[in-house]
Amino acid sequence: MKWHNKVTSLLNITYPVVQAPMLGITTPEMVAAVSEAGGLGSLPVGGLSADQTRELIRAVKSLTSKPFAVNLFAHSVPSSIDAAAFTAMQEFLTSFAAVNDITYVPPVQEMLRFHTYHDQIDILLSEQIPSVSFTFGIPEDEHIATLKNRGARLIGTATCVEEALLLDNKFVDVITAQGAEAGGHRGTFITEGNPPMIGTMSLVPQIVDAIRRPVLAAGGIADGGTMMAAMMLGAQGVQVGSAFLVCNESSAPNAHKHRIQNASSSDAVLTKNFSGRWARGIENKLMRAIGESGLATLPYPYQQSLTASIRSFAQQKDLTDFATMWAGQSASKAVRKPAAAIFQLLIQQAQTSFELIERHVQVKE
Numbered sequence: 001m002k003w004h005n006k007v008t009s010l011l012n013i014t015y016p017v018v019q020a021p022m023l024g025i026t027t028p029e030m031v032a033a034v035s036e037a038g039g040l041g042s043l044p045v046g047g048l049s050a051d052q053t054r055e056l057i058r059a060v061k062s063l064t065s066k067p068f069a070v071n072l073f074a075h076s077v078p079s080s081i082d083a084a085a086f087t088a089m090q091e092f093l094t095s096f097a098a099v100n101d102i103t104y105v106p107p108v109q110e111m112l113r114f115h116t117y118h119d120q121i122d123i124l125l126s127e128q129i130p131s132v133s134f135t136f137g138i139p140e141d142e143h144i145a146t147l148k149n150r151g152a153r154l155i156g157t158a159t160c161v162e163e164a165l166l167l168d169n170k171f172v173d174v175i176t177a178q179g180a181e182a183g184g185h186r187g188t189f190i191t192e193g194n195p196p197m198i199g200t201m202s203l204v205p206q207i208v209d210a211i212r213r214p215v216l217a218a219g220g221i222a223d224g225g226t227m228m229a230a231m232m233l234g235a236q237g238v239q240v241g242s243a244f245l246v247c248n249e250s251s252a253p254n255a256h257k258h259r260i261q262n263a264s265s266s267d268a269v270l271t272k273n274f275s276g277r278w279a280r281g282i283e284n285k286l287m288r289a290i291g292e293s294g295l296a297t298l299p300y301p302y303q304q305s306l307t308a309s310i311r312s313f314a315q316q317k318d319l320t321d322f323a324t325m326w327a328g329q330s331a332s333k334a335v336r337k338p339a340a341a342i343f344q345l346l347i348q349q350a351q352t353s354f355e356l357i358e359r360h361v362q363v364k365e
């Protein structure tokens with residue numbers, strides 16, 4: 001099968017497969033392994049400082065000279081929040097932590113400072129990043145123009161046709177159609193309310209029909225069969241996240257990896273409780289307790305800051321009851337192998353699926 005298409009030529013890769021950026025999971029080693037194997041590794045830096053961003057980019061560069069993407073969060077931070085709701089959530093989390101023997105350091109609302117992509121863009125330019133992907137919105141026109149003038153390819157995330165059209169109108173080069181199956185945050189940016197929950201199979205062909213740019217399918221792509229199905233629907237590539245969750249290069253602790261591998265497709269639920277933005281992850285005690293408290297969650301990234309200390313305690317102690325375990329509906333298919341082996345298997349399986357389809361068509365003729 002010939003893999004060369006618009007996506008491979010725009011992103012300068014051999015196979016049209018993007019390793020999804022997964023903040024908290026993806027390491028420079030994972031990015032480099034996938035880029036070395038001929039795909040596009042993606043380094044997530046959403047919400048990090050300029051210094052952290054530079055350090056991670058340089059870590060990837062020390063491991064590979066192949067192209068890779070850097071992934072930004074293109075959201076805006078609310079200028080004010082409901083102080084009483086913040087205090088109520090903080091008090092609830094303080095007593096929850098005490099009952100569960102968790103060391104909780106509550107954030108002080110007035111002291112909170114958030115990094116946005118504005119703090120990172122100069123680093124991406126000076127490091128000459130070849131592909132920049134983003135989610136939660138669209139960077140401002142001036143930033144799109146600067147990145148494009150410097151030769152960067154832009155990859156935007158859409159969860160419905162309307163968002164894809166907005167990205168298309170801004171000359172974003174490649175559009176990721178993120179179906180409802182996907183693990184992690186919904187990339188939704190046209191509404192603050194309930195996000196569109198269109199499955200990959202319905203979303204991909206509708207976006208392909210509506211826009212002029214090549215489309216990557218994301219959400220539930222876990223093997224060669226699902227990859228080939230997405231390509232049959234018109235996608236020119238795929239963005240794969242959950243399949244790399246437990247790979248050797250993933251930074252998830254051991255019990256976390258075990259829980260992911262033993263999850264059923266219905267364990268990966270949609271929640272706002274950890275971060276204030278809708279995201280899909282494995283249900284656990286912390287997620288349920290916040291929901292059962294009846295308290296309003298704060299908007300992103302305030303809720304994220306409120307739960308951060310509990311989640312990082314859980315991460316350090318590998319306590320799955322209190323950690324964030326973002327995962328898609330196909331996460332249990334993930335295997336503990338090097339990222340390169342997972343990548344190569346995906347390509348081999350896709351090739352086999354393609355040959356089977358070809359043979360089937362010939363038999364029917």
Ligand SMILES: Cc1cc2nc3c(=O)[nH]c(=O)nc-3n(C[C@H](O)[C@H](O)[C@H](O)COP(=O)(O)O)c2cc1C
Pocket residue numbers: 020021022023025044045046071134135157178181182183184185218219220221239240241242243325326327328329330
């Ligand atoms: C643990 C985890 C973290 C994620 N973090 C990010 C992120 O930082 N930036 C982003 O654009 N997408 C992020 N995503 C979403 C992925 O880019 C992608 O849409 C999703 O993984 C595709 O669905 P799949 O998990 O079924 O493969 C994350 C997904 C997971 C599972």
